[in-house]
């Protein structure tokens with residue numbers, strides 16, 4: 158089995174990003190990302206810290222706006238409008254999930270589509286499904302880059318995606334379709350799920366259930382991308398597939414951790430830098 162090592166690819170790309178940022182700074186432009194986090198979801202806190210660390214390493218200015226749990230939609234919208242208008246801010250990311258008193262769709266729609274580093278705004282989602290250039294959701298984007306780096310062909314392949322969230326499954330289906338795969342999206346209503354996953358040349362799982370898929374559910378020689386992040390009682394992290402059992406069964410597979418996660422953050426940085434390059438061009 159070939160290990161699709163997201164962490165080492167992320168490290169490689171980080172070096173190129175450091176150079177790109179150095180060049181931008183010579184032109185007087187400092188790429189800037191603002192991450193908004195409402196409340197204190199423990200998983201979000203870890204990811205947010207990872208993002209801050211990576212930004213610092215690359216030289217991207219990153220500001221964390223930590224808002225209390227009881228923040229209202231009105232307060233959050235006011236902050237987003239202010240950041241939309243701030244010419245020094247390139248990327249805006251609102252960490253999801255939001256507390257239940259806040260309507261996520263309304264918040265995402267308020268972000269300027271040109272600063273929407275997550276690629277979640279309706280404008281960017283529309284462009285993605287039309288196969289037009291735009292900002293793309295970071296986790297799916299990272300998966301595509303990881304597969305490309307390992308020369309895994311996608312055109313004509315049967316790709317099965319398990320999970321249909323706005324963050325992972327749906328945008329990934331669009332990217333795979335744009336790359337000429339034959340795409341099936343499965344979810345909790347799918348009948349005979351594991352018979353379906355067994356037909357996949359490339360299987361991508363994002364459901365958030367520890368070691369849900371085993372050897373019997375995967376075609377021999379398939380490529381497996383595991384997006385799931387599940388924290389076990391002992392504090393360790395594992396994916397949605399039984400990695401140890403699949404090792405000798407598949408042709409290539411991402412580990413968890415150090416697979417898709419680091420690539421997600423890399424894509425976030427990449428898009429922040431691209432937006433800042435646009436700012437440099439406009440002068």
Ligand SMILES: NC(=O)C1=CN([C@@H]2O[C@H](COP(=O)(O)OP(=O)(O)OC[C@H]3O[C@@H](n4cnc5c(N)ncnc54)[C@H](OP(=O)(O)O)[C@@H]3O)[C@@H](O)[C@H]2O)C=CC1
Nearest residue numbers: 296320321322325344345363364365384385386417418421
């Ligand atoms: N590595 C990374 O960068 C990232 C990792 N993640 C991780 O990926 C996982 C999924 O995240 P996210 O997409 O946000 O999760 P959501 O909870 O939003 O979506 C989960 C999806 O999985 C489906 N599902 C749940 N249980 C089953 C089941 N037993 N059989 C079939 N389908 C099922 C749900 O179906 P239905 O729609 O019918 O409810 C839903 O579509 C989580 O573990 C999360 O932590 C997420 C984002 C980034």
Ligand SMILES: Nc1nc(=O)c2c([nH]1)NC[C@@H]1CN(c3ccc(C(=O)N[C@@H](CCC(=O)O)C(=O)O)cc3)C=[N+]21
Nearest residue numbers: 204207251252253254275295394414415416418419421
């Ligand atoms: N607006 C928004 N955008 C997101 O992109 C977004 C979000 N909200 N909410 C939560 C999910 C989850 N997510 C991850 C990012 C990095 C790792 C990551 O760095 N993982 C490491 C460490 C894992 C660990 O040890 O916990 C790894 O897999 O190696 C994981 C998960 C982004 N998300």
